[in-house]
């Protein structure tokens with residue numbers, strides 16, 4: 001790669017290298033000027049805005065990196081396409097009922113996101129799924145359209161049930177999905193006490209095997225859902241209480257990020273059998289909720305691997321509709337209101353994490369001396385010989401020799417028989433040998449297994465101004481892969497291979513798995529830093545699950561957040577700006593009192609004045625610096 005670094009390079013080549021058209025789903029592309037643009041459709045027109053322009057706009061408004069950028073238009077667009085895809089499948093498949101989407105609040109609870117979904121979703125009667133009291137309160141306060149549904153999952157105490165019953169009373173169809181049989185008595189009792197009839201659903205366990213990371217969400221040992229025996233028990237209890245007419249919904253969640261469409265088909269088929277079974281038991285039914293699971297192609301690979309998906313949205317909708325028709329039509333059972341709880345696919349695209357690179361540690365050897373210094377260790381000569389010998393026929397031998405002599409010198413160093421300078425030179429020559437071999441490997445037919453990770457070992461470390469734990473927790477927790485790329489300079493050839501480290505002092509705070517059209521890669525192609533210019537990267541598709549799962553590792557707090565709306569004329573407005581946590585903010589989260597800390601530091605400084613260690617003027621300067629730091633951003637500031 002290095003040898004060709006001077007040949008011309010185009011923005012189109014960058015687009016291909018980073019696979020932006022594969023994972024970007026038409027929302028992102030690379031302009032001829034080499035900048036990533038976000039694309040918004042207005043009828044036939046497409047408006048493309050460079051992300052770097054938005055970053056400049058943020059800086060001008062005092063919103064430093066790192067920052068989460070939300071594009072409201074993309075959120076709207078996802079809700080629209082989901083609803084329209086189901087409408088299309090319903091009309092094509094002669095399905096005699098409608099679709100009602102609900103957004104599972106846990107996937108992104110941020111107020112502006114929920115408000116936008118409620119607002120824009122109203123046109124499609126898009127509702128909410130709530131998994132806790134807090135989420136139900138969010139849903140009740142946001143929904144103003146009484147044709148939208150609220151679906152309540154999770155454990156429900158009397159207070160939870162009362163809230164849901166009140167929602168029903170004011171005209172919102174709010175379903176309680178039974179997660180365990182223990183909830184039923186509470187619901188029946190509260191319903192009687194308040195004189196409001198509940199809408200009931202049952203969550204079942206499907207037993208079809210599901211690919212992907214969340215395959216344990218379904219199957220016999222799933223922690224959610226009722227076993228078939230319990231299901232029958234609940235039906236009996238409802239019959240006895242003369243409440244079977246309240247049972248109207250069947251709920252089935254196969255898991256999140258299901259990469260394989262065949263699993264979805266089998267799951268829906270099984271759910272339909274439960275649905276018809278409950279009708280045979282005398283329940284009225286009328287609603288079929290198929291949960292989440294609609295995947296996002298983070299890899300852009302279009303396969304059934306964990307971070308990808310082997311189907312398109314339209315195919316997903318059609319498959320569901322067809323499967324329901326195939327199961328219910330022969331039994332003359334009316335088509336139910338079709339519900340899905342797509343979270344990830346609805347919000348992932350609209351957010352990205354933007355950050356700048358602070359520093360690079362490259363693993364290139366420093367310039368080598370002409371010859372071994374006179375007082376240098378004799379083994380250094382053997383290393384030098386290995387370096388001179390590297391060629392396509394000898395590289396394996398040179399590799400073996402270099403590592404052998406380097407290890408010898410390390411051993412001698414430990415025993416005080418080689419000097420610090422000997423060791424430094426040994427490491428440097430070894431690096432030079434490995435680098436030469438790595439270049440050769442690009443041209444050989446077969447790479448010896450032990451050298452497969454050489455490019456990775458020699459790759460640079462780019463230090464990013466962000467915390468993985470705060471902003472990208474799934475990378476740490478479940479080895480999630482997100483598309484990452486520079487947002488500018490894409491008309492220049494990226495000549496370095498790198499991994500990315502964050503600001504935390506944690507060896508897990510790094511990104512070393514990257515999506516690419518050729519499958520996952522261990523390094524990412526990046527540009528060398530320029531001294532006079534910031535280098536900005538973006539992590540894409542981070543709108544789902546990341547924001548509230550993040551934590552305060554090393555006390556890095558919430559980042560700045562902006563919501564931007566792009567207009568038809570290509571202008572954009574900052575509709576919401578949210579300043580990230582200050583140091584004082586994060587300190588209070590862990591029970592410190594910033595005022596007390598200021599006072600404690602004042603006393604220490606005052607003592608130092610009395611002891612003559614600092615002047616009073618110096619004391620004042622220190623106290624001001626202390627106070628200003630408290631108010632500052634937890635990330636690296638310029």
Ligand SMILES: *Cc1c(COP(=O)(O)O)cnc(C)c1O
Nearest residue numbers: 104256257292293341342343344
């Ligand atoms: C988490 C969850 C969802 C969201 O799933 P996605 O795969 O993100 O669409 C939907 N329903 C339930 C019950 C969930 O627990």
